[in-house]
Amino acid sequence: MLKEEANSSTKDPKVLSIVGFGGLGKTTLANEVYRKIEGHFDCRAFVSVSQKPVIKNIIKDLIYKVPCPDEFRKDIEIWDEATSIAKLRELLKDKRYLVVVDDIWSTQAWSSIKCAFPDNNCSSRIITTTRIIDVARSCCPGSDDHVYEMAALSDLHSKRLFLKRIFGSEDHCPDMLKESSNEILKKCGGLPLAIVSISSLLANRPAVKEEWEKIRRSIGSALENNQSLEGMSKILLLSYNDLPPNLKTCLLYLSVFPEDYVIDRKRLVRRWIAEGFISEERGQSRQEVAERYFYELVNKSMVQPEDVGYDGKARACRVHDMMLEIIISKSNEDNFIVVIGGGQTSLANRQGFIRRLSIQHIDHELAHLLAQEDLSHVRSLTVTSSACIKHLPSLAKFEALRVMDFEGCEDLEEYDMRNIGKLLQLKYLNFPATRISKLPSEIVLLRDLETLHFGATPVEELPTGFAQLTKLQHLIARGWTIIPKNIGNMRNLRDISGFSITGSPADAVEDLGNLPGLEEIDIYLDGGESDEFRRHEEMLLSSLCKLGSCKLRSLRIRGNDGSLEFLGSWSPLPISLIVFYMDISNYYFTKVPEWIAPSLTNLSYIDINLAELTEEGLVTLGELPALLRLELWFKKRPDDRVIVRGFPSLNGFGIHSAYTSGYVTFVKGAMPKLKKLDLLINVFVAKTYGFYLGIEHLTCLQQATARLDNRGVTHSGSKAADAAIRAAAGAHPNHPAVTIYEEYECSEKDSEDTGGEEKKSNEDGDADEN
Numbered sequence: 001m002l003k004e005e006a007n008s009s010t011k012d013p014k015v016l017s018i019v020g021f022g023g024l025g026k027t028t029l030a031n032e033v034y035r036k037i038e039g040h041f042d043c044r045a046f047v048s049v050s051q052k053p054v055i056k057n058i059i060k061d062l063i064y065k066v067p068c069p070d071e072f073r074k075d076i077e078i079w080d081e082a083t084s085i086a087k088l089r090e091l092l093k094d095k096r097y098l099v100v101v102d103d104i105w106s107t108q109a110w111s112s113i114k115c116a117f118p119d120n121n122c123s124s125r126i127i128t129t130t131r132i133i134d135v136a137r138s139c140c141p142g143s144d145d146h147v148y149e150m151a152a153l154s155d156l157h158s159k160r161l162f163l164k165r166i167f168g169s170e171d172h173c174p175d176m177l178k179e180s181s182n183e184i185l186k187k188c189g190g191l192p193l194a195i196v197s198i199s200s201l202l203a204n205r206p207a208v209k210e211e212w213e214k215i216r217r218s219i220g221s222a223l224e225n226n227q228s229l230e231g232m233s234k235i236l237l238l239s240y241n242d243l244p245p246n247l248k249t250c251l252l253y254l255s256v257f258p259e260d261y262v263i264d265r266k267r268l269v270r271r272w273i274a275e276g277f278i279s280e281e282r283g284q285s286r287q288e289v290a291e292r293y294f295y296e297l298v299n300k301s302m303v304q305p306e307d308v309g310y311d312g313k314a315r316a317c318r319v320h321d322m323m324l325e326i327i328i329s330k331s332n333e334d335n336f337i338v339v340i341g342g343g344q345t346s347l348a349n350r351q352g353f354i355r356r357l358s359i360q361h362i363d364h365e366l367a368h369l370l371a372q373e374d375l376s377h378v379r380s381l382t383v384t385s386s387a388c389i390k391h392l393p394s395l396a397k398f399e400a401l402r403v404m405d406f407e408g409c410e411d412l413e414e415y416d417m418r419n420i421g422k423l424l425q426l427k428y429l430n431f432p433a434t435r436i437s438k439l440p441s442e443i444v445l446l447r448d449l450e451t452l453h454f455g456a457t458p459v460e461e462l463p464t465g466f467a468q469l470t471k472l473q474h475l476i477a478r479g480w481t482i483i484p485k486n487i488g489n490m491r492n493l494r495d496i497s498g499f500s501i502t503g504s505p506a507d508a509v510e511d512l513g514n515l516p517g518l519e520e521i522d523i524y525l526d527g528g529e530s531d532e533f534r535r536h537e538e539m540l541l542s543s544l545c546k547l548g549s550c551k552l553r554s555l556r557i558r559g560n561d562g563s564l565e566f567l568g569s570w571s572p573l574p575i576s577l578i579v580f581y582m583d584i585s586n587y588y589f590t591k592v593p594e595w596i597a598p599s600l601t602n603l604s605y606i607d608i609n610l611a612e613l614t615e616e617g618l619v620t621l622g623e624l625p626a627l628l629r630l631e632l633w634f635k636k637r638p639d640d641r642v643i644v645r646g647f648p649s650l651n652g653f654g655i656h657s658a659y660t661s662g663y664v665t666f667v668k669g670a671m672p673k674l675k676k677l678d679l680l681i682n683v684f685v686a687k688t689y690g691f692y693l694g695i696e697h698l699t700c701l702q703q704a705t706a707r708l709d710n711r712g713v714t715h716s717g718s719k720a721a722d723a724a725i726r727a728a729a730g731a732h733p734n735h736p737a738v739t740i741y742e743e744y745e746c747s748e749k750d751s752e753d754t755g756g757e758e759k760k761s762n763e764d765g766d767a768d769e770n
Contacts, residue, residue, distance in 0.1 A: 001146050002037055002125050012142055013097070013117055013124035019136035020150030021227040022322045023193030026129040029150065030100050033127065039739040041098040041125070043067055048102045048260035050321070052361070054385070055112045059084040062099065062116070066091055077410045077435065081112075088116040096122040103260055103321070104130045107138040114139075152190025152227070159185060161192065165199035166207075180212040187216070187235075189223030193320060194235045200301035201239050229322075236326050239302065249277050250293050251302055254319050255331045255339065256358040256382045262306050264316050265294055267407070267430065270451045270474060274403050274428035275356075275380060287494075310605055310629035310652050340366055341385070353377040359392070360384050367391035376400060386410045395419040406431040407453075413437065421445035432456050432476070444468050454478060455498055473517075479558075480524060488514030495520035495554075502527040502536050502562075509539040513546030521547075522556040525564075525584065537566045548572040553602075554579035561586050570595050581607040588635050592620040600624065604649075607631040613638050613655065613662045622646025622670075631656065637682065638662045641689060647671045651700075654678035661709035661743070666694035674698045677736075678705040680743060683721045684712040691724035701736045704729060707743040715746050 001016055018026045031046070038044045045065035047058055060076060063084065068091055079087065099117065104110050110128070117126060128139045136147045153161065162185055163170040173181060184202075188194040198215065205211045218238055223231040243251065250272055257263055269290035272278050278290045297303045298314055302323065305314030319327070331337045335352040341361025357378050362370070362385075371393050380403035383389070389411045396419040398404075404426060406412050412434035420426075421442025429446070432455040439454065444465040452469075453476040460481055467486035475490075477498030487493075488511035501509055501523050512518070525540070527533030544555075544567075552574040557564065562584050573595055580596070580603065588611040596603070604626045610617055613634040621630060622645055629652040637660035644666045647653070651673050655662065661682040677698065683691075695701060706725050710718045722740050729738045 001148070002033065002127070003040070012119050012144070013126050015126045015128065015140050015142070015145040017128045017130065017136040017139040017145070017147050018150060019130050019133055019147060021191070022131055022229070023191040023232055023320070024150045024152065025192045026131075026150055027102050028192070030102060030127050030129050034098065034100050036737070037125075038098055039741065040096075042095040042122075043092070044098040046100040046102065049104045049109055049113070050259040051105045052259075053105075053109050055109070056081040056084050058113060059088050059116050063088055063091060066095075066097070085116045089118045092116075092124075093118050093120055094122070095120070095124075097124045098127075099125075100127045100129075102129050104128055104135050104139070105132065107135055110135060110139055153192060153195070154190070155185070158188065158190050158195055162188075162195050162199045165196060166203045174207060176209050177207065177212055180209060180216055184212065184216050184219065187219045187221065187224045189227055189231070191223055191227065191232065193322065194223055194232060196301045197235055197239045200299070201242055204242075204300065232322055233326060236323055239300065240323075240326060240330070243300070243302070246277070247293060247296060247300075247302075251297060252327050252331045252334070252336050253277070253356075254303065255324065255328045255337050256356065256380070257319075258360050258384055259321050259324055260318065261384070262316050262318055263303075265291070265314065267405075267453075268317075269294055271380070271403055271405070271428055274450060276402070340370065356380045356382075358382045358384070361387065362391045364391065367393075379403065381405070383409055386412075389415045396422060398423065401426050403428040404430070406434060408433045410435055418442065424448065427451070429453070439463055447471065450474065452476070483508040483512070487511050491515060491517065493518060495522075497522035497556075498524075500524045500526070501540055502533055504536075506535050506539045509536055510542055512540075513543030515547070516550045518547055519551050520554040520556075521552070522554075522558075524558050525562040526559040527562055533562075537563070541566045541569060544570055545572070548574045550574070551576055553577060554581075556581040556583075558583040560584070563587055564589065564593075567593060567595060573597075573600060575600065576602060578602050579605040581605070582609055583607070584609065588633075592617045596620070596624070598623045598625060602626055604628040607633075609633045609635075612636040613642055613664075615642050615644075618642065618644055619646060625649065628652065630654070633657060634662065635659050638685075641665055641685060643667055644670050647674070650674055652676040652678075655680050663689075665689070665692060666697045668697045670694075671698055673700050675700055675702045677701060677703070678707075680707045680709060681721070682709050683718060684709075686721060687713065687717055691721050693725065693728060695728050695736075696732055699733075701732060701734055703737050703739075705739045705741070707741045709744045710742060710746040711744045712747050718742065718746050 002014065018030055020026050034046060043066045045062045047061050049058060060079070063073065063076065072091065101113060130136050140147050160170050162181060163173050167173055184198060188198060202212065202215060219235060240248070253272065254263065269287065272290050273286050278286045280286055281289050298305050298317060303317040303319055306318050307315040309315050335355065337356040337358055338350060338354045339358045339360060341359060354373060354375060355377055357380070359382070375393060375397040376399050378398050379400055381398055381401060382405045386409045389409055392415060395417060399422060401423045402425050407430050409431065412431055413436050417440045420440050423446065425448060426446050427448055428451045429449060430451065430453045432453050434457055436454070437458040439459055439462060441463045444463055446469065449469050449472055451474040452472060453474070455476045455478055457478050459478050462481070462484045466484040467489045470490055471492055472490055473492050473494045475493060475496045479498045480500045480503060481498055483499045483504035485505065485508055487508055493515050494517050496518065502525060527536065548570065549572050553576050555577065556579070564582065564584065564587060577600055588609040590611050592610065603624055605628060606621065610632060611634065621627065625648065627647065627650055630650060631654045633656045635657065641663045644664050647670065650671050653671065653674055655664065657680055661680045663682045663685040664679065695704065708718060708721055725740060726738060729736050
């Protein structure tokens with residue numbers, strides 16, 4: 001529906017609205033369609049609306065997702081709704097765009113949002129999802145628009161989904177369970193969410209008929225006769241009630257976040273730990289136990305994975321709105337969390353002390369009611385709306401706080417934080433993406449603090465005496481923050497991020513080597529050729545050598561101007577190293593550093609700049625036994641094609657350049673586990689070899705992106721390259737999804753060129769992760 005008439009000029013953007021009951025898979029379908037066709041568009045974005053939308057924030061979210069110069073977003077924090085809409089219209093006025101607006105609950109919300117999408121004769125497309133048929137129809141007033149009503153899964157597809165989740169294949173279901181499985185499926189009514197929930201429950205139970213019959217009886221009639229909130233809730237409650245107490249607590253805690261909120265894994269597990277939910281188990285640290293709990297909730301389908309990384313692990317999660325309703329209800333019953341402004345809790349009807357407070361919106365009236373409450377028992381304070389800040393009660397009233405989270409509250413400077421030094425039990429303090437420019441000096445009194453995150457803020461220096469916070473484990477700064485004096489005393493630090501090496505005192509840089517527990521380092525290195533810069537290099541190398549025999553797992557080095565030659569003397573090498581990432585825009589290794597050797601048996605992610613793309617360099621990298629993802633940037637164009645061999649474990653491979661392009665081919669046996677491929681292809685060189693890539697040898701390939709450097713070739717040459725790549729993908733047994741971009745336009749036009757071709761063509765695309 002969305003691809004038809006792709007080359008015609010229609011004034012209005014075409015809208016497809018997906019409508020259906022909660023749990024039918026509307027968002028999943030929208031995501032898949034979005035992924036399939038995104039390469040046909042100049043810009044793309046996916047946003048969620050939810051029941052109580054803040055239109056201004058939704059429009060700003062769209063602006064952040066559409067490519068534009070940084071200058072365009074200047075002062076975006078102070079834009080009101082009208083300004084935000086005008087800015088987005090300006091940004092999209094001459095672009096062919098694809099936008100998914102997910103989870104719309106009212107015609108009013110759609111009326112406000114649609115104003116931001118200009119009519120520009122570019123054949124743009126909008127996908128909306130909603131549970132409400134009247135909302136779907138309001139999204140589709142035009143003759144080219146279409147309402148797509150989702151149906152429940154057929155019996156066949158229900159069975160496939162159910163049995164594959166439990167046994168890995170529909171053919172592996174024991175005969176004694178087939179009748180029970182059919183009866184259970186009838187009660188799920190073809191709703192994917194219900195089927196996945198029940199199958200995840202059964203997957204963690206013995207495969208015996210008595211267990212399955214017990215579940216069948218527990219479901220009752222549920223969704224067998226009609227789709228209802230009551231029936232869906234009954235099935236989800238069954239999964240919730242089956243959780244052990246520790247996981248129930250961790251799941252209930254997610255109700256502090258608003259509907260459709262993407263919850264970062266690291267943020268969540270650190271909060272669980274600070275709240276006291278997590279204890280060491282069987283030799284595992286609290287961090288390891290908390291991460292295990294996170295993945296158990298994902299595996300049990302209690303939460304939905306988001307941002308799945310190169311290692312197959314989710315970096316974040318989201319709670320389905322129907323599951324969120326259940327955990328909010330349970331949380332209210334137990335007085336576990338009080339939510340203000342989210343539409344779930346009334347302060348007047350609440351019983352008992354407030355133990356955990358989530359403020360999603362607050363006005364003068366609610367602020368007045370909150371000020372009259374006893375806040376001395378509040379253990380955690382979460383604020384997710386910047387508009388709340390100026391109405392909040394004084395920090396002095398929150399004397400029992402362990403967790404304080406203001407992430408994304410841009411106007412935090414308006415809040416008086418002078419009393420923060422009185423929060424002596426505080427363990428977790430989080431306020432990234434705020435405009436706070438200076439940390440309160442009283443923060444050094446928080447001797448129990450374990451996490452401090454102020455990334456993406458203007459803070460450059462830490463208060464005097466900061467190193468007194470000796471229990472701190474996670475310290476995330478803005479990017480150019482100065483390393484505090486005596487940091488070597490903070491021996492519990494596990495990860496530091498956002499500090500400037502060249503902007504800090506050299507002795508502070510050397511002091512990093514006195515932190516034996518450091519596992520993750522993310523630093524900035526700039527300076528050039530000065531003696532002072534060399535001194536900082538020496539101190540950084542000294543620290544890395546000391547840490548080589550410790551627990552270092554991740555090293556990320558960023559900057560605009562610097563050298564990493566000093567790493568050639570790194571010894572001993574950290575055998576625990578998993579990630580090496582460099583983003584020094586003006587520096588390229590002349591060859592693969594000698595310290596990157598097969599002896600680094602845990603190294604699984606590399607993002608590296610090499611002066612030249614060579615077979616020799618790829619052979620060295622291809623010998624790393626555990627390497628899962630390789631992102632390789634090069635500067636000098638190879639004179640000929642480069643043949644790729646080896647890489648026994650790699651699942652993702654990308655070749656990039658800001659200056660030129662290359663041409664690689666794969667031989668039999670190369671990259672036997674590769675799933676995602678991203679190549680920058682020099683079409684001029686490739687045509688010499690008939691555009692042969694050898695992707696048929698990549699036996700596990702699922703997704704491929706080709707960015708064509710067409711300089712020096714005609715349009716017919718470019719089209720031949722496009723056709724050859726698609727033909728190779730079509731002949732591959734896996735039929736991998738292919739995205740083809742024209743990175744550089746053709747230098748010449750031949751006689752057959754009409755100038756009317758799309759610059760981008762696509763069958764599938766996927767944004768990679770770092």
